Amino acid sequence: MSKKAYLLFIFFFSLNLIQAQTKVGGVVNDNSGKTVPFANVVFANSSSGTTTNEDGEFYLQDEGSFDTIVISFIGYKTLKVPLQASVNLNMEITLEEEAASLDEVVIYRGKTSKKNNPAIDILKKVWENRRKNGMRAFEQYSYKEYEKLEFDINTIDSTLIESRIFNGMEFIFDYADTNRVTGKTYLPMFINESVTNVYGDNQLKEEKEVLIGNKNSGFSQNRNLIDYVKDIYDDYDIYKNYIKFFDKSFVSPISTTGIDTYNYVLSDSAYIDNKWCYNIVYYPRRENELTFKGDFWVNDTTWAVKNINLETTKDVNINWIKQVYIEQDFEVLNDSVFLITRDFFMADFGLNKKKTSRGVYAKRTLLYDEYKFNNERPASFYQQPVYDPQSVAYNRSEEFWTENRMEKLNEDEEGIYIMLDSLTKTKAFNRLYDIATIAQSGYVEFDGWDYGPVYSTLGFNDVEGVRTRFGGRTYFGQNDPWRIEAYGAYGFKDNKFKYGVSGKVLLDPKSRLILSGGNRRDVEQLGTSLTNSTDVLGRSLASSSLLNVGDNDKLSSINLSVFSVQLEPFKNFTVRVGANYRELKPASPEFSLDYYVDKDRSIVDSEINQTELSTILTWTPGRKTSGYGVERNVVNEEDFPTLFLNYSLGVKDVFNSDFNYKKLQFFYNQPLLVGGLGRSNISVEAGKTFGAVPLGLLSVVPGNQTYFALYNTFPTLDFYEFVTDSYSAIHIDHNFNGRLFSRIPLLRELNLRELVGFRAVYGDISEESKNIDASGLPLIAPDSDPFYEYSVGIGNIFKVMRFDVHFRGNYFDNPDARSLAFTIDFGFHF
Structure with missing residues (x-):
């Protein structure tokens, strides 16, 4: 279950009320x-x-x-x-x-005409003047923002009220009311308020947010939950071509691309706040596309939007969402500038789009005030602090909220705080909360420690057969300054016990100086990633590969010890210096890591002992995290680029280490929303090893002999089919989000998504490394031409599954080369 899907489960058990007349x-x-x-x-x-x-x-x-x-x-x-x-x-x-x-x-x-249409004539004037409106008209700006987040269960009926799941919590239904947009009866569940000061510089293209107050009902200790709630919403601008939320790009009716997507009708004209305005109604030209319907008012002199309503149509191709509704209001600052004053966003989540189906309302209200302009600040002002606990912001007095709320809570909203505090004290609610927490985190919480991950309890591979794993971690709270994790595993085929243990401690929160170390003895599938990881408790593919294509006996036994020092000199940039010691040997008699230890190639060793020093630089611009302990939770996963640079030094004769070498590795990953064409993900990898090393230390091009999608692998390659000591690779995946299928009758009703992919790798292996190899495996590198493969697929099958067909592009003469591969993947996606 994804983190956001977990939220929807949790939010079925909270409340809110708006009295309507x-x-x-x-x-x-x-x-x-x-x-x-x-x-x-x-x-x-x-x-x-x-x-x-x-x-x-x-x-x-x-x-x-x-x-x-x-x-x-x-x-x-x-x-x-x-x-x-x-x-x-x-x-x-x-x-x-x-x-x-x-x-x-x-x-x-x-369908309306694009010619001689007064509504479109007005829209063109909006385009001509849009850069003169709003905060773009000033070099610098600042304002205060008040945000109110609410979640409600909707479609409350007698069946739900009488459900056994609410035994002991019946009092919450006294808070049910009717939604002003849909008319459905709903039960408020959660409310979170925050006040933030926002500063921006249009010349520097920088913006900084300073949280000065935060308050929520019933979940004040669960920072993860609060941050996940906030991350459900994305910032959007109606003047841009696309309005982005839920990982989708909706065509804005105000945009220059709107005339190809919407019908426009000039409906009315009237004075609004002493300004003459025109009202334009718009609706989609085609079905099943990411579009809205609604209307907006435009001022007749500044040609700025005064207010706008946007509502998704019932056939829009987006999962788990029955409806999205947006309202924005703008105020006249002077005769030439309009500024946003209110933004309301509501999403109706549901398992299906039937009118009678039950779901969850997610509502956000943003109010803006205290605008100030052209107050220049130095560039250093906009640098985000690495350490920002904000503990004061989460403990504000009632006097603070009375003074800083821009919209007073009504009597029923104030009652939510009392009701939620009472609800979280009931045993029935806490049982449901615990179940949802396990589903999201994978851990069963106890006092001071957690058992898990529960999803790794059972596994299977060719060496161990059926494998059981039991583990846990210390956990006193999200901001723990230290953490210890450990696990034990047993294979019923090899009758061997394996284990792993690691620990880390935060010595300085301001620079995020962290010491970490640990040891793991386990069975592992080497060569599943080009970019090496020294995570001592990293999940082993060998223990989770339930179904394989062909034989999968190339498994290794590893004894890995790691120690590292890490710090974050500025936000989202980390430096890690570490040392690791590995003992590698084959885990099965069918596999060999043998290498020659003398120049005459007469003496063979089957075990590798290696000491390695490494310096790793990681930059993740735009990443948002929750908490300030030794482990932080990433809030906006898959929404920011990642750059990784690793310089490793193999040192011979230290702890009986076998080889001297130098290794340089680079990795770059970039997710992209490509306007109305969908979403792409592009990653580039490159690396080179200087010095002769055996098979166990070479860079294996990651194949995939399972039927499940594995990140940045080549599905038509077998494990160890290509081996290199210098390489460069690229992976491109694109999801059209149903843009093509939506234009095909009958097929559009299935809300499927079109998927395409392309992957290529070029590499070489030195003669020195070939000469010391005694494994018996053919050491082949894609050096004559880049190896490539491409794929086509269908996503959103039953809303949770994707199916891809992968085609090999070349190197068909390799032993047992597979020209075709199939993979499936499961997950919750909007």
Whole structure:
């Protein structure tokens, strides 16, 4: 289960409430009985409104008291409908068609024209003036931001209330209410508030956030949970071509690419805050694409957006999300500048998109105030501190929140804190919380230590047969200054016991000076990664390869001891200096690591003893972490680049070490959102070993003889098919996110994703290394031409599986060369 999927499970057990005064809902039809999609529905004499969905349905809620709603759409007579009560649901409304509406407006229905369309003429003026609006108009800026995050269980009914899972927690249903966007009954579960000062410099292209207050209901000690909640949301800008969230790029209706994606209709014009504005309704031209529907108001002099509503359509190709709804409001700073003042985001999570299915609302409200401009600060001001515990921010008084909230909590929202604190004291809730924690972390929590990872308890490989593993770690809290981990394993085929133990301690939080060390004796599949890892408790592929292609007996026994010193001189840049000692030998009689120890090639040794010194530099710009202990949790996984440089020095005769050599390795990984074309991941690896070394110390091009996808491996290669001491490799994978399939009738209904990939490696092996090899394996390097393979695949099968077919591009004459390979992978992806 992914971390964000874990959150959805956890959030089924918390709460929130917004008291509404007027609620309306129903369907809008025309004279012939057909539904009218994208019609405007507003409370009379207010700016509170919505649009009907693709089926003509609507729901509207407001805390004020209203007695009339107004329904309008181009091509129909505007209709005012009196309300009989404060709650009016299941309304059936019929609009009458008319020949024309506003004199200056050309009437459009269905697909609108891109020519002679006044809505598009207005949109072009927005494009021309967008860089003059907002904070882009100033060299520097700062403002205060108030954020409120809420999670709710939705579609509350008697079945859920009477469920045994809530035994002992029945009191929480007193807090149920109706969502103002969808009309569903919901139960508030979680609320988190934060106040942040934001500073930016448009010339330096730098921005800095300083958290000054944070408060949440029921989970104040779980920083991981809070940070995961915050990371569900991404920052977005409606003026850019794409609005990015949930790892997807939605076409913005304000963007220059919007006219090829949306239909636009000039619907209305009116004064808003003493500014004359035009209202434009927009909706998608095609189904199953990453698009919105809604409307926006544009000022007629600055051509800036005054407010906008964005709502995903029901057929949008995104998993686990039934609907996303966004509102943004902007305020006039002067005659030429608009600034955002409010941003509301709501996602309706669910296992499917049926209207009656239960799910979770994730809501974020952002309010902005105290804008200041052109206050220049030095570049050093924007450098993020390595050590930033912010303990004061998480312990603010009620007086602080009364003063700094930009939107006062209503009575029901304030009651959430009391209810959640009570809920977390119930045994029933804590049982559910513990189960979800195990699913996310893989560890069973006890007092001061955790058992796990539970997913590694059972395994299988050709040498050990069935393998059992039991382990654990010390854990007193997320910010522990030290940690010890250990495990023991036993193979029922080789009847041998294996183990691993490691420890690390944080000596200086400000520079993140960490000492670490450990020892592991286990069975391992060497050559599964070009970039070496000295993680003493690294997961062994040998213990998890349940299904293999052909024989997989090239396993090694390793005795690895490691010691290192690590520090972080500036944020997200780490320097690690370490030493390791390895004893390597074959784990099965069918495999050999033999090498000659004399120039005459008459004496053979089958065990490698090697001492190695290493200096590793790692830079991860944009990485976000949680906590400040010896281990930090990465919040935004797969959202930042990684650069890795390793210089290793093999030292002979130290602890009976066998070889002198130098090794240089470089690794670069870059995830990319390619606009509306989907998401790519590109990685580049290069390395060279200076000096003659045996097979166990060479760089093996990582093959994959399993049926499961393994990161940066070559699925059509067998283990040890290519061996090098100098190499360069590239891996490119791209997911089109259904952009092509969405244009094919019938196929678009399956919401599948198109996948393509390309991988190549070029390498060589020196004659000196070949001459000392006595393993009997053919030492082949891709030196005549780069080896390459390509793949095509289908993702999002049953929403959790991908299937790829891999094709070898060359080197078909290698022994037992496979021209074709198949892999599958499982995971939760939006």
